Amino acid sequence: MSSKSSEPDGGQVLSPCRRQCCLDAQDICLGCGRTLQEILDWSRVDAPRQRAICAAAEVRLQQRNGMV
Template identity: 50%
Template sequence: MQSPCVANCGLNDQDYCMGCGRHIDEIVSWSQVDDSRKQAIIDALPARKKAFSGQQNTQTQGPAKWHEAKVRLGLE
């Protein structure tokens, strides 16, 4: 299943990407989860994006954030 990434990464205060609507943990674990979980994430995106309307990117999705999520998820 294709990633919903839109290559416009920037995280809000809750670590959700303002481009695709996924949480950093969902982004990092995308290649590890099965298609049913991916579909559940994709299904949640329209409501998330609506809820984020008007919010700003407050942080970048850089290497430190990526590493932090991988450690939290036990992927590193």
Template identity: 50%
Template structure:
């Protein structure tokens, strides 16, 4: 049974989760949907607001890097 606190909604002041409900991990355990590392996904619920902001920024950078690399011609 899940703890009661896991059933409570997150406060509105927290940064929204970058989750896009397209969960699939690559070989480095990074989600192809949101760009978060598995450990960041697991940490999200208990992370502080500043930690969540940092996780979101890192995830955005990973997504952008993946998109840039996807359009690079193979050598």
């Protein structure tokens, strides 16, 4: 996920979407780890918020995979 969440020109963060979109019972995407609300908000939030979303999503994915 880190390569997709990099900032190519110091501006907006690239979406962490992995095109494996499927929501679990808590409305968390199984592919990228973002919540449904984070997915919906993505294009409207600033780069610092996007980085925070990416970090939280990564933690969720690690927890799901038993890495944390």
